[in-house]
Amino acid sequence: MASLRLPQRSPANAASRLPRTLARDVPAYADRPGERIRLSGWVHRRRRLSGLTFLVVRDRTGTAQVVVKDESTIEQVEGLPEETTVEVVGIASPNGQAPGGVEVVDPTLTRLGDPAETPAIELWRPKISAGLPTLLDHAQTTLRHPRRQAHWQLAAASLRGFRDTLDEQGFTEVHSPKLVESATESGANVFTVDYFGRPAYLAQSPQFYKQVLVGVFERVYEVGPVFRAEPHDTVRHLAEFVSLDVELGFIADHHDVIKVLRDVVAAMAHSVEIRAASAVGLLEVDLPRVPAEFPTLHFRDALAITGAPADEPDLSPAHERALGAWAKQEHDSDFVVVEGFPTAHRAFYSHPDPADPRWSRSFDLIFRGVELVSGAQRLHRYDDYVAALQQRGLALEPFAAYLDAFRYGIPPHGGFAIGLERWVGRLVEATNIRQVALFPRDLHRLAP
């Protein structure tokens, strides 16, 4: 272990008597000029002028400006390339020209690690000019760019809003297994795992588990990874993504599900607004207004609006765009729900409309012209499942463990799933979902 270069005494420890000040709190020292403060963070940028070096230090809350005039400290800064971690102890000094109105002067700098190598992109530039492959190949560091950080801050704030609303409405958070015995949704697009010498599969969704758990907790939600072996490269699919799943029992029909969806989406948008305000500002996010009720169209009417033939089985991306435009124009809404998709073209567990079983009690939520959410009332009777599988020519056996639960009283229920990355992608109008995923996975990409 002798080859490890370890400091005899931690520099962070040495200065720990002085509590750390976060970058966002530096402006508050306008009232307390002359106070000694301690910053910790990354060298975000250095600018050498004659007889003066500006050092911008970045931490999780933003950046602070440090002014270096002392000759030997200026020299020290030369050896602190961008992204090196440092501790700065200096004097808070109001200056109308400094960002935030306060800068740090007369600093003592301590390097907290080795000098950083040069990252793949210049993280201090306000705009990112590098292409997507560069950003993704070097995600470990490119995610530090404030704009890329901000994407995920929208995601994290959204998760908080999602859970808070559901907790208030009596839902129980669950975590269902990702290693499963048979494919959940269909045999296609499923990843196979070597499970102690026999095949297992990665869950394509928590669909069956959340339905079964309605039988236990009535109302459940799960935030977790789902896996789709998508054989195509598209700008809106990933092989692994974060799914926000909701399921609730004792509903009258899918409209009860849509009501919860509306509350969830409103809470996510609100949480982003209040908890990720700086990310919203930086990215100039146009936050959606979420109406008290989503405008809702039947599938037949949706087809008619788009001018599609009446026998189309599903909505294409072009149809979704047209419906997004229609909702904006007719209802000044970023959202539109399409309900009543053809039963034969939805998942076998979708509940048909009792009045006309050709149509189902399923729905999609289209957000700014892209499908964000799929949901439905589900079948809840064992015999209906058997009939639905038979009608589709699907074998009962792979679903036996799942179906068994429906022999023991599962109430009328339904639910939906929101793709987290897709939600953020639409918020920032990303052209490719990979722009807003932390470490995307697809046909070609398994690292970093």
Place this chain on the structure above:
Amino acid sequence: MASLRLPQRSPANAASRLPRTLARDVPAYADRPGERIRLSGWVHRRRRLSGLTFLVVRDRTGTAQVVVKDESTIEQVEGLPEETTVEVVGIASPNGQAPGGVEVVDPTLTRLGDPAETPAIELWRPKISAGLPTLLDHAQTTLRHPRRQAHWQLAAASLRGFRDTLDEQGFTEVHSPKLVESATESGANVFTVDYFGRPAYLAQSPQFYKQVLVGVFERVYEVGPVFRAEPHDTVRHLAEFVSLDVELGFIADHHDVIKVLRDVVAAMAHSVEIRAASAVGLLEVDLPRVPAEFPTLHFRDALAITGAPADEPDLSPAHERALGAWAKQEHDSDFVVVEGFPTAHRAFYSHPDPADPRWSRSFDLIFRGVELVSGAQRLHRYDDYVAALQQRGLALEPFAAYLDAFRYGIPPHGGFAIGLERWVGRLVEATNIRQVALFPRDLHRLAP
């Protein structure tokens, strides 16, 4: 679709004018006798007396007693076996002898699905007498037993406390990929996935990602599945479990990590107390008091206390039990931290103690005699990683993408992971972790 037996009109819909009353709110009708209320839930139990049938209805909040005197309704109840879903519209009637002081009389009953078949265990019995294999084989319905529901309610409340505290302390929730290019912790115990024709692995922990993300957000947490191909059947390991991962940067040493851990555990215990009070009552959970600071022992002293030889490389389960007893006796504490495990026997990313690199800045938290948490300050310098891997005879190549991040300024940092099921298991003093997992996965079990 003609073979589907669908009601022409949803019974839930028909009665939807009357809002639903939850079982826990029935006692409040003591002040409003004679009011018509609507319950929805499962037939929990029926008791036929002469000229009278008691029907206990269970919903997500508990049970309510319905008294049936009408002859034809008594007959109807005969056709509603336990676990059938029903809607009850009746009159709230105070009765000192009824549980909660209010029962529902003169009911109209509507069946919401088919009559339920007989579950594997009698869910209405207060105690569970069935063995673990029966409970797990039929988890879809046995989880409905109030005691099994309660286990998970402790888990869900714990998750809420975990996140709330970390959100308050400036942490960012992240979700890292579960499909990875190389094994995270070691080549052993890793599941292999067929990833579009090439091998991928299931992440054994989010370790590398959370460290890299400290470089982005400074403080991160993740709640998600982790996968361990444990080749042995033990009472405290699962092949898939929910890991609560935390990592924070700009620390002085691992004591800063232990401080956050203490706050997290205190918040989890507090959240269980206030958000899962009925589960705590039902299971008679002895909630731990979490001290302001955990009693802490160095590994050497811990070995001495247990009477183990000074050259033991790790703590055995028996040592952990002895230390748990010691903490209880000496400090009246359910918790004890052991720090300074031998560097050579901890993960390669553990930070050695600069004063004596044979010992590491790692720690375990022992809760009631069982290791609940492992944590450490980690290495943060690229060269130290290279040296640590070489010293252990490990190849650099599989870790290349991971290590690369450390070239670009990762601050001094550390973190820990809590196994959710293990935490709940200790809370309820389960003898087997499978008792408290929703759908456990192990060497032999991949369903339900």
